[in-house]
Every structure is written in structure tokens, then in C-alpha cells.
Amino acid sequence: MFEKIKIKNKWKALFFGLMGINAVVIIWLLLLIFLPLAGEKIESKENIDKGQAEFTISSTKQNLNRLINTYLEELSEHTDIDYAISIDDSVKLIGTILAFEKDIPLTASFTPEVQENGDLNLKLQSITLGRLELPNKKVLDYVKKNYPMPEWVIVNPGDESIYAAVTEMKIRSNFNVAVESFNLKRNRLSFKLTVPNKAFHFNYPF
Numbered sequence: 692m693f694e695k696i697k698i699k700n701k702w703k704a705l706f707f708g709l710m711g712i713n714a715v716v717i718i719w720l721l722l723l724i725f726l727p728l729a730g731e732k733i734e735s736k737e738n739i740d741k742g743q744a745e746f747t748i749s750s751t752k753q754n755l756n757r758l759i760n761t762y763l764e765e766l767s768e769h770t771d772i773d774y775a776i777s778i779d780d781s782v783k784l785i786g787t788i789l790a791f792e793k794d795i796p797l798t799a800s801f802t803p804e805v806q807e808n809g810d811l812n813l814k815l816q817s818i819t820l821g822r823l824e825l826p827n828k829k830v831l832d833y834v835k836k837n838y839p840m841p842e843w844v845i846v847n848p849g850d851e852s853i854y855a856a857v858t859e860m861k862i863r864s865n866f867n868v869a870v871e872s873f874n875l876k877r878n879r880l881s882f883k884l885t886v887p888n889k890a891f892h893f894n895y896p897f
Contacts, residue, residue, distance in 0.1 A: 743887045747871060750880050752778040780875055781816065795821045801853075809869025809883065813853045827851040 756778040777783040784799040800816040818825045832848035845854040858869050867885040874880070 743885055746884045746886065748882050748884060751878050752875055752880060753878075755880060778875065782813065782875075803873045803875070805870050805873050809858045809871070811855045811857055811870045811873065813855065815851045815853070 756776060759776045759778075775785050777785055782801040782803055784797075784801070786797050787794040797818070797820050799818045802814040802816055804812040804814055806812055815827045815831065818827060818830055828848050828851055831846055831851060831853070835846040835848055843856040843859040845856065847854060858867065860868060865887050869883045869885075870881075871883050872879050872881040
């Protein structure tokens, strides 16, 4: 009975950690907006609302991987589960779960798919516990029924995916974020950040 409760709590922490990753990405974008990055572009006045500016921010999976795992290290201080993110040709959530007085390795693999509107769909490839491969649909169905999610995160057991509607996220100063590219094989990650002029306390348009 106690083992089941422990496993349930750790599954909850694991998937909440995944949701936290999306928030970290947004914070990372807001910090990078003021840095002189290669590949940063500002749209022309003809293609932009006079009351806002658009920035395309580029990065690599190595940089994003380090940022995410720094966040997870802090998160692990408040939970009894230790896990990390590995971003290579896919997004992998790697950790352990204590069951039957043993640490059993857990791995969840996702394929990120950028949507036309700038959202990100995380397609679940597999979830394994030790050498046992768990059924994707049943695990996601359990998560959907038992764990509250942010309004912009949609768990789709039927499609075996988690949809992150990043364009619907509510951010201070009315910043808007959209994913432009998330190509892991070519190591090209880019995001579009739309910033209203009033966020910088400007009284005139660009």
C-alpha cells in the first residue's frame, strides 16, 4: 500500500516537472531578449504592429538542456525523485522511482512537433520502467484524470501526446511567445517573441 502511494506521488512530481520545463523556456526567452545573439532578427515596420516589436531568438539544444536541468536540480530539492532531461535526437525524461525498496530507472521519450500556429506538441514515443515498457495511452489517461494541468497544457491520451499551447500562455506585460523551429537533428531552436512597446515604457512606436 505504501509503495503504491510513493509511486503515485513520484509520477505526479515527474509530470509536473515536465510542465515546469515549458515555464523555464519562457523565462529563458525573456532573459535572452536583451542579449546580442547571432541570428536575432527584428521585423520591418511594414510587417509589424506600430505598438509592438518582434524578436526571433535562436539557441541550441545544449544550452536549453543545461537551463532545464539547472531548474530540475532545484525542483528535486522539494521532492524525493531525482531526474534529468536529455535533449538529443529526441526529448528524454530520465529518472528513478523507488519501488520494492529499489531505485528503478524510468525513461520517457518525446518527439517535439512544432505547430503552424507556434505551439508545441510533445508526441510520446515510449515510457519504460526498468526493462518494462509501459502503455503510453493508459499512463497519459491516468495523468489526465488525476493531475490538474495549466490551461494551456492539454493531455491527449488518444493521440499519445501532450499539447503545449505556448501561444496561449499568460505572461506579464502581455508578451507573446511562439515556437518557430525545434529541429533537434540540425540543432536549430528558434522562438518568436512579440513585445508591446509599453512593456519598455516607451511613449512612441518603433
